[in-house]
Amino acid sequence: MNIRQLQYFISIVDEGSVTSAARVLRIAQPALSQHIANLESELMTELLIRSSKGVRPTKAGEVLYQHARKIVAQIKQAADDVRSEADTPRGEVSIVLPPMLGTHIAPRLLEQVTQKFPDVELRVMEELGLSAKEMIENGRADLGILSSSEHSPKVDYLHLYQEPLFLVSRRRPTDPVDEGIGEANVEDLFTVPLVLSQQSHAVREIAEGVANKFGKALDVRVATESTRLRISYIRSGVTSGILPWPSFESLWRRGEISARRLVNPDLVRQIYLAWPKNQPLNAASRAVRAETISICHDLYDEDIIRGEMVLDRESFETGQKS
Secondary structure, three states, X not given: OOHHHHHHHHHHHHHXXXXXXXXXXXXXXXHHHHHHHHHHHHHOOOOEEEEOOEEEEOHHHHHHHXXXXXXXXXXXXXXXXXXXXXXXXXXXXXXXXXXXXXXXXXXXXXXXXXXXXXXXXXXXXXXXHHHHHHHHHOOOOOEEEEOOOOOOOOEEEEEEEEEEEEEEEEOOXXXXXXXXXXXXXXXXXXXXXXXXXXXXXXXXXXXXXXXXXXXXXXXXXXXXXXXXXXXXXXXXXXXXXXXXXXXXXXXXXXXXXXXXXXXXXXXXXXXXXXXXXXXXXXXHHHHHHHXXXXXXXXXHHOOOOOOEEOOOHHHHHHHHXX
């Protein structure tokens, strides 16, 4: 077993396809398949389940995958540490972002990292709460933006900001002008059909928590993990939804939806920047982290993020230099 075989195996699992992995790795598919066959022969067990839809790891393959990620990360870190220019950001950095906030952050982040750190290769992934946290815990992502009421002992966190949640509905021609500063009592949630995420999402946890306090049930007409589907249900008028401002800001500005901040009690969620505890950040990851924090402050200044910034940009930058 060698590091190249482990890198090949990681790529196949990440891509879910030998063909896609071969394209990413720029290696012939038969040669890649032979490497995996040799690995399975050496370990005397199947590592991949192959089907018409692609490949996924067996239980043994998942164990190897977790070890391989750590080994590759440790070798990468070791190489960084012994280079005389170890403080120069270089190499791949992966970051996982929530879907709708990601549309605001990802383009700016790619542009800024490309301009400032040409030796850094940025990989942006999109996942919701629980899946994103698992990716960070397992080292599949170097950084991520999370909203979670429960912190994982396997993850380090920086508290970025807190944001209010809004009751969002289709705007009809007869509706009054929406200034974006209106309020809705939490009890209004119990009078409308809702589209929500499934149980693993922070917004769903917050909504059900307040419903339990009121001793009432939410009318969850449909549950889906797809943010885009939730938005489509709201735009069509089939349901209302509970969303943070960045998820619908552009639709609100076009006058397609109305939004009222949920109060009595205020519904807010906490947003964190996170990374694996057992995987120290190298210079490239630290650079991407700093750029992500700066972009979040810019989005706040532009009224794309609403709420209250918790992490002060200037204090963080001073701490980075010390």
